Amino acid sequence: MQESLLTPEPYVKVALPVPMRTLFEYKVPKAIALRHKLIPGMRLKVPFGKQTRLGLIVELCYQSEWNPNQIKPFTSLHDEAAILPQTIIDLCKWASRYYHHPIGEVFFHSLPAMLRKGESDSYRSEVWWVLTDTGNHLQLDELKRAPKQHAFMEIVKAHPNGLSPHIMRLHDLQGSVAKALEDKGFIRRDLRHFSKNAEHHGHKKQVPPTLNHEQDIAVTKLSSQLGQFNVALLDGITGSGKTEVYLRLIEHAIEKEQQVLVLVPEIGLTPQTLKRFEDRFNTDIALLHSNMSDRERLDGWLMARSGKARIIIGTRSSIFVPAPQLSLIILDEEHDASYKQQDGFRFHTRDLAIMRAKSINACVILGSATPSYESLHNAKQQKFDWIKLRSRAGSAEIPSMERIDLRGQTLIKGFSEASLERINTHLSRKEQVLVFLNRRGYAPTLMCHDCGWISQCPNCDVNLTVHKKANKLHCHHCGYQSALLHQCGECHSHEVFTIGEGTEQVEAQLVSLFKDIPVLRIDRDSTSRKDSLNAITQKIHEQDKAILVGTQMLAKGHHFPNVTLVVVMDADVGLFSSDFRGMERTAQLITQVAGRAGRASKPGHVLLQTYHPDHPSIESLCSLGYEFFANQGLQERKSLELPPYLHQILIRSESVDDDQAYLLLDQLRKEAEQHIENFNYPIQLLGPYSAIIVRKAGQHRYILTFKSFNRAPLHQLISLLSQSLEQNPLTRKVRYAIDVDPLETY
Numbered sequence: 001m002q003e004s005l006l007t008p009e010p011y012v013k014v015a016l017p018v019p020m021r022t023l024f025e026y027k028v029p030k031a032i033a034l035r036h037k038l039i040p041g042m043r044l045k046v047p048f049g050k051q052t053r054l055g056l057i058v059e060l061c062y063q064s065e066w067n068p069n070q071i072k073p074f075t076s077l078h079d080e081a082a083i084l085p086q087t088i089i090d091l092c093k094w095a096s097r098y099y100h101h102p103i104g105e106v107f108f109h110s111l112p113a114m115l116r117k118g119e120s121d122s123y124r125s126e127v128w129w130v131l132t133d134t135g136n137h138l139q140l141d142e143l144k145r146a147p148k149q150h151a152f153m154e155i156v157k158a159h160p161n162g163l164s165p166h167i168m169r170l171h172d173l174q175g176s177v178a179k180a181l182e183d184k185g186f187i188r189r190d191l192r193h194f195s196k197n198a199e200h201h202g203h204k205k206q207v208p209p210t211l212n213h214e215q216d217i218a219v220t221k222l223s224s225q226l227g228q229f230n231v232a233l234l235d236g237i238t239g240s241g242k243t244e245v246y247l248r249l250i251e252h253a254i255e256k257e258q259q260v261l262v263l264v265p266e267i268g269l270t271p272q273t274l275k276r277f278e279d280r281f282n283t284d285i286a287l288l289h290s291n292m293s294d295r296e297r298l299d300g301w302l303m304a305r306s307g308k309a310r311i312i313i314g315t316r317s318s319i320f321v322p323a324p325q326l327s328l329i330i331l332d333e334e335h336d337a338s339y340k341q342q343d344g345f346r347f348h349t350r351d352l353a354i355m356r357a358k359s360i361n362a363c364v365i366l367g368s369a370t371p372s373y374e375s376l377h378n379a380k381q382q383k384f385d386w387i388k389l390r391s392r393a394g395s396a397e398i399p400s401m402e403r404i405d406l407r408g409q410t411l412i413k414g415f416s417e418a419s420l421e422r423i424n425t426h427l428s429r430k431e432q433v434l435v436f437l438n439r440r441g442y443a444p445t446l447m448c449h450d451c452g453w454i455s456q457c458p459n460c461d462v463n464l465t466v467h468k469k470a471n472k473l474h475c476h477h478c479g480y481q482s483a484l485l486h487q488c489g490e491c492h493s494h495e496v497f498t499i500g501e502g503t504e505q506v507e508a509q510l511v512s513l514f515k516d517i518p519v520l521r522i523d524r525d526s527t528s529r530k531d532s533l534n535a536i537t538q539k540i541h542e543q544d545k546a547i548l549v550g551t552q553m554l555a556k557g558h559h560f561p562n563v564t565l566v567v568v569m570d571a572d573v574g575l576f577s578s579d580f581r582g583m584e585r586t587a588q589l590i591t592q593v594a595g596r597a598g599r600a601s602k603p604g605h606v607l608l609q610t611y612h613p614d615h616p617s618i619e620s621l622c623s624l625g626y627e628f629f630a631n632q633g634l635q636e637r638k639s640l641e642l643p644p645y646l647h648q649i650l651i652r653s654e655s656v657d658d659d660q661a662y663l664l665l666d667q668l669r670k671e672a673e674q675h676i677e678n679f680n681y682p683i684q685l686l687g688p689y690s691a692i693i694v695r696k697a698g699q700h701r702y703i704l705t706f707k708s709f710n711r712a713p714l715h716q717l718i719s720l721l722s723q724s725l726e727q728n729p730l731t732r733k734v735r736y737a738i739d740v741d742p743l744e745t746y
Helices: 030-035 086-099 103-109 147-157 165-170 175-183 213-223 242-255 267-278 294-306 316-320 349-360 373-380 417-428 503-513 532-542 582-594 616-624 626-640 658-679 711-727
Strands: 011-015 024-027 043-048 051-061 125-131 187-193 230-236 259-263 285-288 311-314 326-332 363-368 385-389 400-405 432-436 445-448 465-467 472-474 481-483 496-499 519-522 546-550 563-568 605-610 647-655 684-696 699-708 735-740
Touching: 011 043, 011 103, 024 043, 051 103, 086 103, 086 316, 086 349, 086 735, 125 147, 125 165, 125 175, 147 175, 175 187, 213 230, 213 242, 213 385, 230 242, 230 373, 242 259, 242 267, 242 326, 242 363, 259 316, 267 285, 267 311, 285 294, 294 311, 311 316, 316 349, 326 349, 349 363, 373 385, 373 626, 400 616, 417 432, 417 563, 417 605, 503 519, 503 546, 519 532, 532 546, 563 582, 582 616, 582 626, 605 616, 616 626, 647 658, 647 684, 647 711, 658 684, 658 699, 658 711, 699 711, 711 735
Parallel strands: 230 363, 230 385, 259 311, 259 326, 285 311, 326 363, 400 605, 432 546, 432 563, 519 546, 563 605
Antiparallel strands: 011 024, 011 051, 043 051, 125 187, 445 496, 465 472, 472 481, 647 699, 647 735, 684 699
């Protein structure tokens, strides 16, 4: 035994995946202390109640507030080395404090699912098939009577470094054929660690385009800041070449043997981002998103942690991925609401990216054509560098925007005559048209003509959406489904009809109006199968004239060079929203979807179908653009004392018992008022009040809002209240959640 390995600290503080805002202390067994050097980031097994749980060492300590006789020893050590570096441990600690979330749940959220379950943090092994000397000299004609073996040998000879399971799957090669060839001595098996992109990289096939003046300034300025903490808002109109700026900066980082983390808001954007990066960089790229298997995600995570993957592309939770040489974090489409987790651990990726970069002296780039008001405010306050790209890359021009007044018009299947004429004109020129409606399904409501009955979700206070192709009624809030009804649920009349349109109905209407034109729909329903989005986008690129119909999935980051006309069917949505962010989101969505038009050499046009063409918001967005619109919005927020000019925290409650859900927050308000009086906190309270959808998934929901111009006392108060909530017996029947800097306030 090596005395030098003796762990001097007799106690460890352990994070456990339980809803308690504390670390748990355990004694270090002497036998383990003599054999192992314990460090934070190791997993261990601990007794917890009547169970044994997997935990993570967060700290080692010499003293404890507890009586030593009350502290149990931990059961066993699970790892020989730390699986998490100190930088991620510190990030999780900060996130737990800032978002007032149980620290153990934060730590386990940061780990891949397989590590949470106790799997080893090592690469999987794979069998590769390699040519032997005998096989290398084999003439393939000798196998002409065994066509499967002939085909196998032909492919293995084309891969001198070996044939991976991935390549075997691509060519539909059978393991039994490999075994037969092994028995003949033509190939041998080689056990290798899995490495995600070992079979192929891009080999700089794509020649980088020439940067325009604005891009050149952006790249020069940002590349000089690599290796030091800095946050920059890359505010570039759609089609201005933000991605090319990213690629040049990534190139600089790779040349310095550093790593880059690229965050995208949607799973659907990761394959196209990967393709662009593979075409440019001859390096390993780790991909991380929820459509991958647990094993695939762990492999990508390990590649990032080892430093082997120079580029890591992922969605929201990838901010926790260890990367020892990380120098640059890019948040593409930084305004997107999906960067904020809306349940469980309610963190915002942008804030964590900035905190992580600060701790390791890395650069953060927030890229968007429609920056969030929070980021614009920080840029105006000079907390962020503000880099503007106001010209489209190459020869592309900014699309023109036109309002189509729907007042007094008879619509043809949801379209004005002017819109249909323009669609015809663009299709006749062998161009593509994008029709945008941010409502999936066939129709949002099914109603009885005779008695006025409306099909409603039994679990939520919302109407069921009609999905005609799937022959079902579907609640988009709780997931409830039932068969599509063809008679009234109350009076049993057969006079039932749909109200309103969804993308499925618009697709059907366009098919009937434009019989010889391909109509392709992109929404969550049409892209639910793996790789279905890739298949649809491939079809779009193969067609000359086509009509694309879709929801906000179409608005994000896609490049369709032959789209020259965008029709926004319902531009008024959000104008009269109960949420103060409603208009901001509407403007972002319209601007983003408008940006899909005219991205190549052909000019683009945008038609906004509206019943309120003279509304100040619609008018300023069309005439003066998003930046002017956002500046107006910020002034309005300032006068109304709304974020980002003050800070908000919500506490939400939900229970099957309406009274108890309200009572928990009512008690909490009274306690908060006492603290505010005692400590003279400058904090406003609002509530408890009902959520807009009062009942969701069978739970009655209430909200208590805390507002302050000063962040520190707000967090001090919530910290006191969170401790109180843990002790409140009502929480056995009422679920609650603390939502810091909420994006949804209703």
